[in-house]
Amino acid sequence: MPIASDVQQPIAQLFDIGRPNNEVHDVITKMRAAAADPSPLSRLIKDPAIVELARLKKQGRGGTKGSKKVPSIRRLAIKEEEYELSRLKALLKGAADHLEHAEQRAGESEALARYAELQEKTVIAKLTAAELARSRTEAELQESIADSQRFQLELQSAEQNLQRLEIDLRRVERLKDEYEKSTVRAEEQARQYKSRILNYRMRESDMEHGHQIELLNTLDEGREEGWVEGERDGFKEGRAQGFLEGKNAGRVEGFKEGNTTGYSEGKSVGRIEGLAEGRIQGRSEERRTALEAFDRFLDEEMNGQDDKSKGTRPRPPKPRLPLSAFSPPNTGTGESFPLPPSPTTTHPSAIIDANVIVPRGAIDLSLWKAEAGPVLGSRTGGIVLSLPGADLEKVVEQLSSAKLPAPVISLSVPFSLEDKTQSFPSYLSNVPTSLSTVFNDSTPEGVDSLKWALERGRPVDVDIQAAISDTVLESFEDIISKATAGLSKVPPIVLSNILPPPHDLELPIVKLMNHPTYLAFQSQVAALSLFPDVYVKFLPPSWDAPTPPTPSVEVAEVTDTQQKKEWKRRIKMYLGPVMEAFGYQRIIFGSSPCPTSSGSSIASDWYEIARESLAELGVDQEFVDAVFYGNAKKVYGSD
Numbered sequence: 001m002p003i004a005s006d007v008q009q010p011i012a013q014l015f016d017i018g019r020p021n022n023e024v025h026d027v028i029t030k031m032r033a034a035a036a037d038p039s040p041l042s043r044l045i046k047d048p049a050i051v052e053l054a055r056l057k058k059q060g061r062g063g064t065k066g067s068k069k070v071p072s073i074r075r076l077a078i079k080e081e082e083y084e085l086s087r088l089k090a091l092l093k094g095a096a097d098h099l100e101h102a103e104q105r106a107g108e109s110e111a112l113a114r115y116a117e118l119q120e121k122t123v124i125a126k127l128t129a130a131e132l133a134r135s136r137t138e139a140e141l142q143e144s145i146a147d148s149q150r151f152q153l154e155l156q157s158a159e160q161n162l163q164r165l166e167i168d169l170r171r172v173e174r175l176k177d178e179y180e181k182s183t184v185r186a187e188e189q190a191r192q193y194k195s196r197i198l199n200y201r202m203r204e205s206d207m208e209h210g211h212q213i214e215l216l217n218t219l220d221e222g223r224e225e226g227w228v229e230g231e232r233d234g235f236k237e238g239r240a241q242g243f244l245e246g247k248n249a250g251r252v253e254g255f256k257e258g259n260t261t262g263y264s265e266g267k268s269v270g271r272i273e274g275l276a277e278g279r280i281q282g283r284s285e286e287r288r289t290a291l292e293a294f295d296r297f298l299d300e301e302m303n304g305q306d307d308k309s310k311g312t313r314p315r316p317p318k319p320r321l322p323l324s325a326f327s328p329p330n331t332g333t334g335e336s337f338p339l340p341p342s343p344t345t346t347h348p349s350a351i352i353d354a355n356v357i358v359p360r361g362a363i364d365l366s367l368w369k370a371e372a373g374p375v376l377g378s379r380t381g382g383i384v385l386s387l388p389g390a391d392l393e394k395v396v397e398q399l400s401s402a403k404l405p406a407p408v409i410s411l412s413v414p415f416s417l418e419d420k421t422q423s424f425p426s427y428l429s430n431v432p433t434s435l436s437t438v439f440n441d442s443t444p445e446g447v448d449s450l451k452w453a454l455e456r457g458r459p460v461d462v463d464i465q466a467a468i469s470d471t472v473l474e475s476f477e478d479i480i481s482k483a484t485a486g487l488s489k490v491p492p493i494v495l496s497n498i499l500p501p502p503h504d505l506e507l508p509i510v511k512l513m514n515h516p517t518y519l520a521f522q523s524q525v526a527a528l529s530l531f532p533d534v535y536v537k538f539l540p541p542s543w544d545a546p547t548p549p550t551p552s553v554e555v556a557e558v559t560d561t562q563q564k565k566e567w568k569r570r571i572k573m574y575l576g577p578v579m580e581a582f583g584y585q586r587i588i589f590g591s592s593p594c595p596t597s598s599g600s601s602i603a604s605d606w607y608e609i610a611r612e613s614l615a616e617l618g619v620d621q622e623f624v625d626a627v628f629y630g631n632a633k634k635v636y637g638s639d
Contacts, residue, residue: 180510346615347375348628352382352409353603354636355496355539355590359388363398368591369405373604376591377405381629384636386412386436388595393427410434410636412461415453417446424456434636436461442475450483454491459635461537463496465596473524480531490533492635497594498525499587500541500574509569522577529581535635536582538610538627540593540601541571547601547609564609571613584623588631 353376356368365385369377385408387395392413399408410432415422417437435453439446439462453460466472484490501521512518528534540547548564578587589610591603614624 176508180508344612346621346624347611348379348625350381350625350629351376351379351589351607352384352629352632352636353380353406353591354384354494354588354632355386355537355592356383357386357388357592357595363387363390363395363402363404365404365406368603371603372405372591372607376604376607380406382407382409382633382637384408384410384412384434384590384632386414386592388414392425396427396431399431408432409633410459412436415449417449418443419449420445422449422452432636434459434461436463438463438465439476439479440466441472442479447479447482450479451487454483454487454493457489457491459492459494461494461496463594463596464498465594468498468501468521468524470520470524473527477527477531480534484533492535493531493533494535494537494588494635495528496537496539496590497542497596498528499536499538499578500543500571502542503570503574505543505545505566505570509566509573512570512573518573521574525577525581529586535586535588535631536578537588537590538575539590540597540599540606542594542597542599544598546599547605549602549605567609568613568616571609572617575613576617579617579619584619584626585631587627588635589628 353372356365358365358368365383368383372380383406392411395411399411411428411434413424413428413433414436417439435456435458437449437453437460450460464472464476480493507515528536548561548567589607591601591606593599593601611624611628614627
């Protein structure tokens with residue numbers, strides 16, 4: 001847009017230049033009027049009377065009186081002329097002053113005009129630069145609009161790609177679900193085939209065992225009949241030949257007969273043992289061949305299902321069970337293959353619930369009794385009681401007279417690692433107690449507080465509320481090392497919120513096995529197990545979901561819900577590394593979740609899931625009794 005029209009303005013409009021005063025013009029006008037106006041002297045000269053008098057004088061006719069008037073009139077005219085002249089001089093002087101002032105004003109106006117011209121040029125230059133900047137801005141705006149349009153096209157293309165990726169992701173998820181379902185079906189078929197093979201082997205072993213027993217029984221009967229018949233014949237012959245001859249002959253004959261009989265019996269026994277060894281070796285080779293054929297059959301079945309659902313994508317090799325999994329025990333009494341006890345029927349002989357948290361100080365334990373139900377409640381032989389927020393002095397007074405559903409083997413006394421000074425109440429001196437605290441980070445105050453607790457000689461429960469990481473693990477190892485330094489005997493340190501650790505149920509088990517958090521959990525548990533006085537509590541997990549319900553009635557078979565099966569699979573994944581690292585001597589069962597847990601749990605439901613998860617790992621009854629009773633008795637009941 002042109003802007004020169006704003007510049008083409010009169011200078012007088014840009015700068016206020018004053019015009020000359022009109023006084024000079026008035027003086028000049030007066031001077032011109034005075035110059036044009038005849039003077040008094042000229043008027044006197046031109047006066048007709050004076051002219052006539054002068055003519056008469058020349059002619060000599062004038063009188064005396066007239067001649068006297070002429071000089072006076074002349075003097076007046078001269079005075080008047082002088083006055084007029086002085087007035088004109090004054091006017092000329094004033095005009096000169098005004099002209100000088102006007103000249104000064106004209107010089108100033110000229111300077112202002114030159115300054116105005118410079119300012120005009122400056123303004124024109126600035127306006128030209130502004131016009132150029134405006135042009136550049138408009139060009140940049142056009143470029144920005146073009147870039148915006150290009151970005152919109154790229155955004156639309158990206159959205160289309162995102163939609164295609166989402167479609168592909170849904171397709172991959174469907175394939176993954178189909179793969180998981182096919183994996184579950186294959187596992188179920190494998191379990192069925194395994195059960196059939198075990199039943200077949202059991203029947204075969206029982207048949208062979210019965211055949212061997214029948215052979216041995218027949219051999220014993222024949223040996224007894226032969227001995228009786230031989231004794232009868234020898235008695236008759238000895239009686240006939242006499243006592244002495246019979247004695248010598250009987251000795252010789254007895255030796256021969258014994259030698260022959262022993263040889264025959266040894267030969268028979270050797271034949272039977274060789275036959276048994278040959279059968280065992282043949283069964284082993286047959287079993288190995290059957291397992292290889294079974295593995296090939298599973299591979300073909302699984303690859304066939306994968307080819308139908310996922311094309312010709314190669315399937316990773318499956319792990320094979322060792323031959324010892326199908327081999328019968330090598331015992332001297334028989335070769336029967338005993339099945340492991342069902343997890344639904346494996347119960348500990350007694351239970352100590354090492355983590356009973358009762359809110360609001362309900363000392364009667366009515367809520368825990370209702371949640372425990374008949375299965376857990378009837379087997380519970382002791383509890384470790386925690387009453388957060390309760391007045392412990394009143395609790396101690398009520399414990400002596402309260403009728404509880406289970407004896408309290410230890411009362412948990414909380415303390416804070418951040419307190420600089422610690423004290424142990426005197427009214428707890430005659431009560432079995434344990435100390436409990438929460439760990440978030442290692443601090444000097446925490447080291448001193450934990451050392452004070454360990455010096456009491458009672459178990460210390462530590463709830464690890466921080467997310468387990470390498471940094472947290474190092475700080476926890478640091479606080480334990482410093483707190484136990486210099487102690488002649490370290491009491492048990494029981495960790496909570498470790499087994500199982502906090503976990504996201506949305507993460508599939510297939511991904512969990514190779515997930516960094518699970519791999520880190522295995523190494524962290526192995527590192528914690530190096531402290532010989534550290535134990536782990538087996539508590540309901542903090543998985544942002546309630547514990548799946550389980551029927552509380554003892555039956556031979558219980559139909560598990562899908563959610564319960566999923567929980568048991570995940571719990572066994574975490575329970576396995578802990579069992580390998582700590583062994584069954586340092587795992588303690590408890591029914592109440594940690595105070596910071598976001599999921600609710602009922603005591604009987606968690607007991608069933610924990611018991612079945614442990615039993616499904618194929619552990620012995622001794623293991624189950626230690627986790628549910630013996631370890632807690634050793635740790636909390638030693639006072």
